[in-house]
Amino acid sequence: MNEPSTPKDRLIVPELVPKTGDEPGTYVYEPAGIRERSGSVPAWLKLIALGLILWGIYYTIRFWSSY
Amino acid sequence: MDETESVHSPLVRAWAQWALVWLTFFPLVGVLVSIQFHNPEFLGGISWFTFGRLRPVHTNGVIFGSFTTAFIALLYYFLPRLCGTPLYKAEWGRGLLWMWNAFLVLGSLSLLTGYVIGVENAEFEWPLNLLRYLVFVGLTVQVLGTIIRRRAARFYVSLWYALAAAIWTLLNLVIGNVLLPYGPLAGANNAAMHGLYIHYVVGLWMTPAGLATIYYFLPLAAKNALYSHKLSLLGFWTLALFYPLVGTHHYLYSPIPHWTQTVSIVHSMWMIIPVVTVIVNFFGTMLGRWGTVLGGGGGDNYAAKFLMIGVFYYLVGSVQGSIESLYRFQQLTHFNDFVIGHAHLTVFGAMILWVVGGLYYVWPRLVGRPLWSDRLASWHLWLTVTGFSAMILGLTAQGFIQGSMLEHGADFVDSVKAMQPWWVARTVVGAMMDLALGLMAYNLYKTVGAGEPVEATQAVPMQTPRQPIAMVPSSSWLENPSTVGVLAGIGFFSVAVFILGIIPWLQPATRVTTVVDAVTDLTVRVEDYTPLEQRGRQMYIRDGCWHCHSQYIRPVTGESLRWGPVSQIGESAYDRPHLFSTRRIGPDLTRVGRKYGNDWHVAHLWNPSEVVYDSIMPRFPWLFDTGVQAGPPQLTEDGKALVAYLQRLGTAIGDWRSGSPSTRTSGAASLPGTPQAREEVLSLGKEVYARRCAGCHGAKGDGKGPSAKFLTPKPRDFTTGVFKFRSTAGKDSLPTDADLYATLSHGLWGTSMPSMQEISDRQRGAVVQYLKTFSDRWRQESVGIPISVPSEVPRTAASIEKGKVLFQTNCALCHGEQGGADGPLAGPGMLMDDWGEPIRPAHLSLPAGAPGGVKLGHDGTHLFQTIAGGIGGTPMPPFDGLKAEEVWDLVHYVQSLRAMAHEAELVTAGLQERDRETARERIWAAISGREDVRKPMTAGGPRQSAASHVGTQSP
Known part of the structure; x- marks a missing residue:
């Protein structure tokens, strides 16, 4: 994609380039011009979260009343 | 405004x-x-600019001035654009701005002039809090009103954060500005609630506000779609769920209930989930755009650069914050610069850089001109990255270094001294960072009048038809304003405050006004502060002493060896607000009471570095009446009150200092035989002397150090070779090395000679050898043999009674019939020492460290040798005509004076009548050094006794 070169272009470029708001799973917040994909949560992140939750339960029990 | x-x-x-x-x-x-930090005299002597007053100006100023002002500007920009409707009550905006600026200016002035509340990050007095609160109320009304009137179909993630942040902060300010200073919570309960407040300021104001900012500006500046709506949801709700429960981790190992500490640690670690979630979202948003952004100029690309640099620091700082909350990690890093590094990483590295990114995006659109200079923006960026990265690396390293030093038993002052070069570097890189911000301000200022005018903010029609939320099928209930506001904003917050702030307070054990006496292990009452002590406490708060000195001793990293028994929950029962503090630039002061004589504090407040050469504590000349012509400056009433408060600290657990450290120490090696080894020892001794002794005793050892003018009794003149306390026979006989070592290690209670137990045996031994170089007596005379101390006769009532008779005959003339230093010869000016200074006999029943009491304790061997050998240079002669048995009888009587007084003190402190016999037994056992009877409390527990940490030096 070519970047704008004139001062005006550098400022007034459409706030979303390219305009692909119609791609599947993408929502455009019209007044502001922000696009947002529906996206997903990576499996590895779910795994980390699960691991931390389990660790937290263990830690709470282990250190509930003493160091 | 364009219609x-x-x-x-x-x-x-x-x-x-x-x-x-x-x-x-x-x-x-x-x-x-x-x-x-590295030049304590900088702006020194001016109360307004003392460290304890300037620091809150910086911390509050960055949070509320630098960050919040910028965020509100950006909020006013993105809120209407996301809602598709003009800002609600926009006409309030100017008024709020001036109220806000008035708060910042007057608030800063109030901190500088000492009108403060001792609550960290909530230091302002109520009129200023009210002013700030009104602004937040107005802002929240604007946010809510704009959201309610919105025409946009969906409720973007920035609005979730902005709405929740406004509600959280309105609630949190009630905690910080009303509940903590004026509510019923005291001591540990006050600290528990404060832990929540202090973290909510960062975690529930700055963090959500910062995230609202980057969620809005990053997709626009990078010109790419936000990576994942699902991640946005996960990030917001896990933050709303976990963050309210992390605050207690500021006070781990304190007397706050243990389970709350563990809960806070677990939630701190769980914060990794929302942090990583939003990080993934932001990096995902940059996919395919890195090259353009990094290689591009103009406001938008620099906005994206700063936003993403902030993302990186947010990742590092947040994960660091989670890990440092773990028990073991916090042992090492809490109270030191590691935490300061973490605070800077999140506050500056993430939040400030995010609003900076937002300003780079918004400003050109506001003024209708392109960014004036890419070069300046580049300088801003690189000065920030290099300066800030260096700062963080330095602060982190400092934390590990100082923490490790203290864990391995280094003297606290030595650990502070080791930080000096790092602090110089921090100043340099900090100046780079501030210069960078100045460059940005200049760049944006020049942008106003430079370049070709261009179209300003992209128009957003006000007439956009309102689209009911219900018509958008993909919008989850988790992202509608009422769920965000009520469930996250009010619900989770309230539950967290109830769990970690209210439930502990409801537990009766946290509201006790009793402690376990350190000597007898029995329960006694804690008294409220006297009016004088209360006034001193206000001075302590006014001058920000708590910014450098903590007031709780943890059962880890040898803190009980360094500062005394571990803190008990009842000790702070009358502390509202609590003064636990989160920082130790100076030593912990929990048990500073009776560690030094009053005069020491006077000299120290006048000029700390004249007393402790390496001290970086500022001077406090405004606590002195300098108009007095004759003699040294005198403390004002405020200054006296402060000393009274300091002398009170840590004494509620009783006479814990009486057994610590023992006078029966033995560590002074004699001077080595080889010249090189001699030179090494003397060189070390000279260094130690210069840093720790010369302030009082003078560089020449003549007792005329710069602080000496404040001190009574006067510091010893080593050039005469006459010492008060020695075990050798004969008037003014030379002491043994072991005698000098014992005095050095023990200190002389109630005077300005503190215990030097905190420095190593080798250093103490070396300085003993060095101070012997001041007098020719050491070269001309030989040191006598220590007085032989025969086996102690049984301590019986009869022995004590015989001792009493002997005392009346031999001692009462000076010490008084009951040993109260009120004998006929004890009047002012009646007794003089060999140096021509007035001297008072010892009050024999006072607790350890009380001015006027015995200097080296009630240990039997020490008392025996003192009676038999006299006190050098004073009217106290050697009683060498007494039989050994008689001396022991006298010793027993003198010990009984203290034992009876000690028992009376406990009774006054509410000792139960049924425990009196037990108390008496344990008091005597303590005097005898019998650990088996004293039942010392464990070193790791919350009720450690004094005796348990002198074991290495006890016989």
Whole structure:
């Protein structure tokens, strides 16, 4: 994609380039011009979260009343 | 305002202009504060600019001045654009700005002039809090009103954070400004609630506000779609769920209930989930755009660069914050610069850089001109990255270094001294960071009048038809305003405050006004502060002593060896607000009471570095009446009150100092035989002497150090070779090395000679050898043999009675019939020492460290040798005509004076009648050094006794 070169272009470029708001799973917040994909949560992140939750339960029990 | 646009550009511009001012000013205050670490005399002697007053100006200023002003400017920009409707009550905006600026200016002045509340990050007095609160109320009304009137179909993630942040902060300010200073919570309960407050300021104001900012500006500046709506949801709700429960981790190992500490640690670690979630979202948003952004110029690309640099620091700082909350990690890093590094990573590295990114995006649109200079923006960026990265690396390293030093038993002052070069570097890089912000302000200022005019903010029609939320099928209930506001904003917050702030307070064990006496292990009452002590406490708060000195001793890293028994929950029962503190630039003061004589504090407040050469504590000349012509400066009433408060600290657990350290020490090696080894020892001794002794005893050892003018009794003149306390026979006989070592290690209670137990045996031994070089007596005379101390006769009532008779005959003339230092010869000016100074006999029943009491304790061997050998240079002669049995009888009587007084003190403190016999037995056992009877409390537990940490030196 070519970047704008004139001062005006550098400022007034459409706030979303390219305009692909119609791609599947993408929502455009019209007044502001922000696009947002529906996206997903990576499996590895779910795994980390699960691991931390389990660790937290263990830690709470282990250190509930003493160091 | 352009009627066709929803954004009120002049209002945004006005707030943004002030943001640029505060973004430059308050970090600059931080640079000034940083200079004071390595040059304590910088701005010294001026009360307004003392460290304890400047520091809160910096911290509050960055949070509320630099960050919040910029955020409000950006909020006024993105809120209408996301809602598709003009800002609700936009006409309030100017008024709020001036109220806000008034709060910042008057608030800063109030901190500088000492009108403060001792609650960290909530230091302002109520009128200023009210002013700030009104602004937040107005802002929240604007946010809510705009959201309610919105025409946009969906409720973007920035609005979740902005709405929740406003509600959280309105609630949190009630905690910080009302509940903590004026509510019923005291001591540990006050600290528990404060832990929540202090973290909510960062975690529930700055963090959500910062995230609202980057969620809005990153997709626009990078010109790419936000990576994942699902991640946005996960990030917001896990933050709302976990963050309210992390705050207690500020006070781990304190007397706050243990389970709350563990809960806070677990939630701190769980914060990794929302942090990583939003990080993935932001990096995902940059996919395919890195090259363009990194290689591009103009406001938008620099906005994206700063936003993503902030993302990186947010990742590092947040994960660091989670890990440092773990028990073991916190042992090492809490209270030191590691935490300061973490605070800077999140506050500056993430939040400030995010609003900076937002300003780079918004400003050109506000003024209708392209960014004036890419080169300046580049300088801003690289000065920030290099300066800030260096700062963080340095602070982190400092934390590990100082923490490790203290864990391995280093003297606290030595650990502070080791930080000096790092602090110099911090000042340099901090100045770079502030210069960078100045460059940004200049760049944006020049942008106003430079370049070709271009179309300003992209128009957003006000006439956009309102689209009911219900018509958008993909919008989850988790992202509608009422769920965000009520469930996250009010619900989770309230539950967290109840769990970690209210439930502990409801537990009766946290509200006790009793402690376990350190000597007898029995329960006694804690008294409230006297009016004088209370006034001193106010001075302590006013001058910000608590910014450098903590007031709780943890059962880890040898703190009980360094500062005394571990803190008990009842000790702070009357502390409202609590003064636990989160920082140790100076030593912990929990048990500073009776560690030094009053005069020492006077000299120390006048000029700390004249007493402790390496001290970086500032001077406090405004606590002195310097108009007095004759003699040294005298403390004002405020200053006296402060000393009274300090002398009270840590004494509620009783006479814990009486057994610590023992006079029966033995560590002074004799001077080595080889010249080289001699030179090494003397060289070390000279260094130690210069750093720790010369302030009082003088560089020449003549007792005329710069602090000596404040001190009574006067510091010893080593050039005469006459010492008060020695085990050798004969008047003014030379002491043995072991005698000098014992005095050095033990200190002389109630005087300005503190215990030097905190420095190593080798250092103490070396300084003993060095101070012997001041007098020719050591070269001309030989040291006598220590007085032989025969086996102690049984301590019986008969022995005590015989001792009493002997005492009346031999001692009462000076010491008084009951040993109260009120004998006929004890009047003012009646007794003089060999140096021509008036001297008072010892009050024999006072607790350890009380001015006027015995100097080296009631240990039997010491008393025996003192009676038999006299006290050098004083009217106390050697009673060498007494039989050994008689001396022991006298010793027993003198010990009984203290034992009876000690028992009476416990009774006054509410000792149960049924425990009296037990108390008496344990008091005597303590005097005898019998650990088996004393049942010392464990070193790791919350009720450690004094005796348990002198074991290595006890016989």
